Amino acid sequence: MSMTKSKVNFFEVERAGINTTFQDSGRKNFNHIGIPISGVMDRRNYILANAILKKDLNSPVIEFAYQGPLLKYNGEKIFFVITGDVKFQIIKNNKEIIIGEPYRVFQIKNNDIIDILSTNKSVYGYLSISEDLFLDKTWGSISTNTKARIGSNNGEKLSNNQKINIDHKNNNTSFTKLNYINSKIEYIRVIKSTNFDYFTEKAKNYFFNSEFKVTKLSDRMGMRLEGKNLENKVSTNIKSEGLVKGVVQVTSDGNPIIMLADHGTIGGYPKIANVISADFDKLVQMTPGSIIKFKQVTLEEAEKLFKFYNLETNNLINQIS
Amino acid sequence: MIKNILNLGDAAVYCDFGKDVNQEINTNVIKYFKNIKDKNIEGITNITPSYNKLIVSFDLMVTNYSKIKKIIENIEINEKSEKAKKFLEIPVCCEKNLKLDNDRIEKILKIKFDKILENFFNKEYFCYMTGFIAGMPFLGDINEKLRVKRLETPRVKVPKGSVGLTEQFCNIYTYESPGGWNIIGNTPLEIFNKDNQDDPALINPGDKVKFKQITKDEYDKIKS
Numbered sequence: 001m002s003m004t005k006s007k008v009n010f011f012e013v014e015r016a017g018i019n020t021t022f023q024d025s026g027r028k029n030f031n032h033i034g035i036p037i038s039g040v041m042d043r044r045n046y047i048l049a050n051a052i053l054k055k056d057l058n059s060p061v062i063e064f065a066y067q068g069p070l071l072k073y074n075g076e077k078i079f080f081v082i083t084g085d086v087k088f089q090i091i092k093n094n095k096e097i098i099i100g101e102p103y104r105v106f107q108i109k110n111n112d113i114i115d116i117l118s119t120n121k122s123v124y125g126y127l128s129i130s131e132d133l134f135l136d137k138t139w140g141s142i143s144t145n146t147k148a149r150i151g152s153n154n155g156e157k158l159s160n161n162q163k164i165n166i167d168h169k170n171n172n173t174s175f176t177k178l179n180y181i182n183s184k185i186e187y188i189r190v191i192k193s194t195n196f197d198y199f200t201e202k203a204k205n206y207f208f209n210s211e212f213k214v215t216k217l218s219d220r221m222g223m224r225l226e227g228k229n230l231e232n233k234v235s236t237n238i239k240s241e242g243l244v245k246g247v248v249q250v251t252s253d254g255n256p257i258i259m260l261a262d263h264g265t266i267g268g269y270p271k272i273a274n275v276i277s278a279d280f281d282k283l284v285q286m287t288p289g290s291i292i293k294f295k296q297v298t299l300e301e302a303e304k305l306f307k308f309y310n311l312e313t314n315n316l317i318n319q320i321s
Numbered sequence: 322m323i324k325n326i327l328n329l330g331d332a333a334v335y336c337d338f339g340k341d342v343n344q345e346i347n348t349n350v351i352k353y354f355k356n357i358k359d360k361n362i363e364g365i366t367n368i369t370p371s372y373n374k375l376i377v378s379f380d381l382m383v384t385n386y387s388k389i390k391k392i393i394e395n396i397e398i399n400e401k402s403e404k405a406k407k408f409l410e411i412p413v414c415c416e417k418n419l420k421l422d423n424d425r426i427e428k429i430l431k432i433k434f435d436k437i438l439e440n441f442f443n444k445e446y447f448c449y450m451t452g453f454i455a456g457m458p459f460l461g462d463i464n465e466k467l468r469v470k471r472l473e474t475p476r477v478k479v480p481k482g483s484v485g486l487t488e489q490f491c492n493i494y495t496y497e498s499p500g501g502w503n504i505i506g507n508t509p510l511e512i513f514n515k516d517n518q519d520d521p522a523l524i525n526p527g528d529k530v531k532f533k534q535i536t537k538d539e540y541d542k543i544k545s
Contacts, residue, residue, distance in 0.1 A: 034452040265453060
């Protein structure tokens with residue numbers, strides 16, 4: 001065993017995947033100049049990825065959507081974990097294939113490959129490694145915002161044949177795991193928003209009692225839905241004002257659009273509702289074609305549900321063994 | 322000052338300063354924005370001023386609506402905490418393929434493009450807000466004779482630096498983006514510079530702006 005100078009450790013990105021970016025808990029306090037919060041889409045799966053590796057819960061991760069990256073590893077052994085409902089495999093240097101399991105620590109050595117095949121009936125998954133990634137921060141966050149082209153990786157998604165450099169510190173890790181199944185949700189809970197009364201009685205009734213379909217025009221910025229026309233009796237435009245994650249705007253064509261992590265910071269469509277914080281993670285995992293039903297709750301209920309969501313996350317962290 | 326405070330979802334406070342869009346109301350919004358920002362209140366994750374609203378979002382893990390609402394209601398507004406406002410002169414070239422919508426605006430307003438420009442350049446503008454895309458300033462008020470609606474079908478790509486008009490306001494596209502404003506010209510200046518981490522936006526709410534018409538030669542010279 002040689003203890004000489006440390007080697008350069010890196011992943012070679014042999015396949016980047018569909019929308020693979022570096023993310024953390026987000027970029028705060030720059031909305032006023034047009035920079036949204038960004039950060040991970042599914043917060044719980046992000047936190048669990050770092051928790052299983054006993055890392056700081058706000059450590060950077062690789063977020064992928066649908067098909068993930070294929071990463072060839074160069075360097076001393078490291079550990080990694082993948083969270084989400086994800087199919088992946090490890091192709092060892094000797095061509096042996098190990099079928100991956102999410103929420104479980106695996107080890108890779110020089111020339112091993114992590115092949116993230118796909119997310120299963122969900123959108124996002126997360127890869128965290130035992131070591132630190134070399135990533136640039138912009139305004140306190142490494143989160144890549146591809147629209148404003150800021151954050152790590154020059155504000156771009158991962159591309160084929162690039163490298164991901166790793167700061168190898170031999171972080172202590174054991175083969176921990178967590179038994180967790182991502183549950184589905186029957187409805188997305190919302191609070192009525194500031195322009196709720198812009199809509200006709202019929203539209204209000206449709207909003208809470210009919211189904212909406214997630215369209216393909218959904219990404220890290222927003223989720224466009226399709227359903228019965230939500231008719232507006234006041235105006236399909238308001239004076240542009242600030243937006244936050246979870247706002248459900250209704251565009252002039254009568255369809256809802258939900259603001260997500262990379263949303264425009266201001267907008268001029270009426271706001272019919274806001275998705276509650278406790279339901280964000282489940283919302284963002286809904287694939288195009290899925291059916292959404294909305295259910296109204298009060299602010300007090302939303303706050304209680306968020307406390308419960310947090311408690312649940314903490315219980316999961318405590319179950320890691 | 323604040324007419325009405327509401328919740329926007331479970332993690333934001335919606336402060337309504339009134340229905341109208343004018344500089345007096347907007348100056349109030351900016352005053353509140355700066356004072357709340359200076360207080361570094363625990364749990365606040367974003368403060369977003371617009372024409373007549375201010376949205377304060379927070380981390381529901383740390384705080385909640387009633388706590389932040391109370392802080393905002395009782396905040397002492399310190400007039401002196403306002404940063405000195407800037408006066409900026411922005412060069413704009415309105416020649417050749419930089420004036421994308423001159424025909425459309427001429428037709429709608431029934432005024433010759435030269436006259437439109439004369440009116441446009443002969444006025445000082447006030448920055449109401451920045452946003453939508455990083456650093457994009459919303460400047461007003463446009464001369465009442467020059468007010469046009471946005472394009473029926475927005476462009477998929479508006480070139481970086483484009484100067485656009487819509488109703489009471491003009492704006493500048495800080496980088497290439499989709500958009501529906503009526504483009505009358507283009508500025509060679511870098512309006513948003515992400516490498517300037519302390520002050521990335523050249524124009525900020527409350528600043529005054531005057532546009533200056535330049536030739537294509539001058540435009541190319543500044544650009545190079």
